[in-house]
Amino acid sequence: MDQLKKTNVLKPKRKISLVVSDLSSSGSGRWGGAVRPFLLYKALKKLNYEVEVIGFVPHEQSSDIPPSEIPIITIPAYNYPKFIISINTLIKTIQGNIIYASKLKPTSFGVALIKKFKTRCPVLLDIDDWELSWYGGDDWAYRPSLKQFARDILKPEGALRNPNHPVYLRLTEGLVSQADVITTHTHFMQERFGGVYLPQGKDTTVFDPSQYNPETSRKRYDLADYRVLMFPGAPRPYKGVEDVLMALDQLNESDLRLVIVGGSPYDDYDHQLMEKWGRWIIKLPRLPVSAMPEVVAAAHIVVVPQRDTPAAKAQFPLKLTDAMAMGKPILSTRVGDIPEILGDTGYLVDASSPEQIADKIRWIFQNYQEAIERGKEARKRCMECYSIDKMADILSEVISQL
Known part of the structure; x- marks a missing residue:
């Protein structure tokens, strides 16, 4: 019995870091914590996991998640090249030994993979949107002239300085197989990316x-x-x-x-x-x-x-x-x-x-x-x-x- 107690004491508690691409009022913060990442948070808490919600907020904005309801950690996000500093800050801040990335974006899944390559921690990926669908889906293509390409990279407001530009979204899609587990909430997305069907949930004790x-x-x-x-x-x-x-x-x-x-x-x-x-x-x-x-x-x-x-x-x-x-x-x-x-x-x-x-x-x-x-x-x-x-x-x- 003493040995069993000792084993239980030494067993580390698993902590999950929910990495969210955008916690601002125009991102996942827009409904004060009612959207997909925070449904995942509530479900994980029911399983008695220690959970932290961590993610980016554009440096000129703030989050609208009530801190008393769902504890969050926000990292100011800048465009490239300064975004590299934002990435490093978020990676150092992550404390979980499991990472759950919300959305197939460089600013969530991409960062989670960097952490995985450094620490070998498992990464789950939740896909609740087809991000490229906002740009034309499979038909989207980036074919700039050399001059336009230079502008997109070099100008302060150049398109390719945006960390979630479609070029980067497409590259991130190609890394889906690097996730240890994929969850998604529609059969359309499951057919496209594979993984486990995890439908939206509602707190039916609150919505009563x-x-x-x-x-x-x-x-x-x-x-x-x-x-x-x-x-x-x-x-x-x-x-x-x-x-x-x-x-x-x-x-x-x-x-x-x-x-x-x-x-x-x-x-x-x-x-x-x-x-x-x-x-x-x-x-x-x-x-x-x-x-x-x-x-x-x-x-x-x-x-x-x-x-x-x-x-x-x-x-x-x-x-x-x-x-x-x-x-x-x-x-x-x-x-x-x-x-x-x-x-x-x-x-x-x-x-x-x-x-x-x-x-x-x-x-x-x-x-x-x-x-x-x-x-x-x-x-x-x-x-x-x-x-x-x-x-x-x-x-x-x-x-x-x-």
Whole structure:
């Protein structure tokens, strides 16, 4: 027995370093800790691992992650050539004996591999986006003239000074095989990069509809006079918000509103939507993660109208699990993994089809009690398949392979 106790005392505790490419307000910090890296953090904590979240923040920005909720370590990031200093600082700061890189980027996976080559520590890679899809995917090519190439390297704002330029993204893709384990959250990404399917999880004890009254929530956010279609995320063209707004034009029912929560941290796209369809839009500010269950409770229908693009196929929309956990009627599109995620618990239409969206909105409100029951089934499905506990179960098996 004494020998067993001595063995347990000497056994080192495994610490995992979650390396995140961008912890700023326009990166993973934009929802205050509700996006993929922090779901991984919560799942790992459930497994009783010691976990540190460490990553870059552009030197002119700051992180929006509440320090009291999720402890993070941020390293100022500069463009090349000064970025080499940032890399060295992050590598020296990493304390984990396992590294979990979030995103297939030089600023996360690339840095993790450097640490691996120096220390032989295992590296897991989580791929939650096809980064090159933002630049045209496999069709993207960099073919500058000699003069342009010189400008891209030598000018202070030259394109190749950006650590996440597509040239570097493509090179990093070629290093995927160097990861000890790959996890990803869609079958599209799994087919492309291999690895273990690790779907998005939601904390269903926090997102619990029994804790909120929809009418009270609507009153609090000045939505009591409307039938609320909610898009609880950052609008971008591939997310299909325009299709919902065109559907509202077709329905032309004065009490319908599309509520957009948070707006876009990337550009002025949501302002463009307001200019064209302002009469149908109510925009709520970006709110703390802790407020999101109450906000989603105010929705009559949550809309996730993804368009059929490579970027959309590569993603598992977090808005789906928000709505599922809160037991809401969900209207979405037949894109990527969405039909499989929802099963029979949501309503599906073809992508880029405002006419079908309009018809389905009308039908849902005409049969709203049935929609409510379907929302309850969505919550059950979320608890069984898409919870933080489910993520933890899969991660337990993944890490045991190391």
